[in-house]
Amino acid sequence: MNELAVNVTGLRKRYGEVTAVDGLDLGIRRGEVFGLLGPNGAGKSTTVEILQGHRTRDSGSVSVLGSDPATGNRRWRSRIGIVWQDESAPAELTVRETVTHFARYYPAPRDPGEVIELVGLTPKADSRVKALSGGQRRRLDVALGVIGGPELLLLDEPTTGFDPAARRQFWELIRRLAEEGTTIVLTTHYLQEAEELADRIAVIARGRVVAEGSPDSLRERYGSGSTVTWREPDGTHRSERTPTPTRTVFELGRRHRGEVPGLLIDRPSLEDVYLRLTGQRADASEAPRAHESEVPR
Incomplete structure (x- = not known):
């Protein structure tokens, strides 16, 4: 888990006068699910295309599974x-x-029937693609992505257009692939999806990683505090915003001599943190300009 499947340092890419990626650093461990979050135009799609070897970079160092994608x-x-x-x-x-046709492109593909079962399409194995629902077609796309037995799976907005039930079914599929040891890189605009699936997350803004870590650590480092709400003996409701909610609850427990009536703790959400880090909140001026990574270089 400590070996890096993806190691990027100082990545830069420009399109004419527009800088899409501006000195981006990134480290993704083997065997983890890694989420890339960022607004449109932040540079995440360009970054993923460079990792795939489908787009050249202007400068910087990139290693994917031990090789430079530019010369892969x-x-x-096939990996x-x-x-x-x-x-x-x-x-x-x-x-x-x-699935059988795509399997022929790889030197050591997985069994097509096994992959069809893995993505939950066995009942639809003999149905034409055009007859599948949107969620079933997306499952087929994943089958084509994993038929070669990849060590690294890149998912670009995989659940766009899914209804909530289909999205949760897809999450279960990604968890199964992760349990098999596949390293997964996920770009998504659904923050709940990133929180559910990703071991770690990188938030990209203006072509740079501005924060990196587990969902819990990002909330702890960049959240603006929790709100503790309770009811006083006279029936009035009180609330207090605090960076130390556990201490506040402990003090309330002592004062109420036991259970605190109407106690609620509202902790900062990943969405709150994301909006702040990407400059889409009033307190965005406090957002970090350089990322704090949990991956040693």
């Missing part, structure tokens, strides 16, 4: 699975035909 050969590419934001499966083939 066919064998290196990486990609699930694009857009569907890639031909509409007229069946699920089984599609």
Whole structure:
């Protein structure tokens, strides 16, 4: 878990006068689920395309599974699975035909039937792709991403357009893949998705990583405090914003000599932290300009 599957230092990429990635540093451990969060135009899609080897960089050092993506050969590419934001499966083939066809592109593919079962499409194995629902097609996209038995799986906005039930089913699939030891890099605009799936998260703004760590550590470091609410003996409701909610609750317990009536603790959410770090809140001026990484360089 301490070996880095992805190691990026000082990555830069410009498109004409626009700087998409501006000195980005990133470290992703083998076997973890890593979330990339950031507003549109922050540079996360460009970063993922560079990791895939589908886009060149202007400068910086990039290592993915021990190789530079810019010079990665066919064998290196076979170790990486990609699930694009857009569907890639031909509409007229069946699920089984599609997965079997894509398996031929890899030197040591997984069994197509096993992969179809893994993504929960066995009942639809002989259905044509065009007859599948949106959620089922997305499961097929994942099947095509993992059929080669990748060590690293890159997911670009994998649940866009999903209803809540389909999204939660997809989360279970990603957890199963992670349990098998696949390193997963996930870009998403759904903060709950990142919180549910990611071991660690990097927040990208203006082409740089401005914060990095587990969801809990990000809330602790960059949250603006918790709100403790309770009811006094005379029935009035009180609340207090504090960076030390446990201490506040302890003091309330002593004062009330036991249970505190109407006690509620509202801790900062990942959404609060994200909006602050990306400059979309009034207190954004306090956001860090350089990231604090939990990965040793």
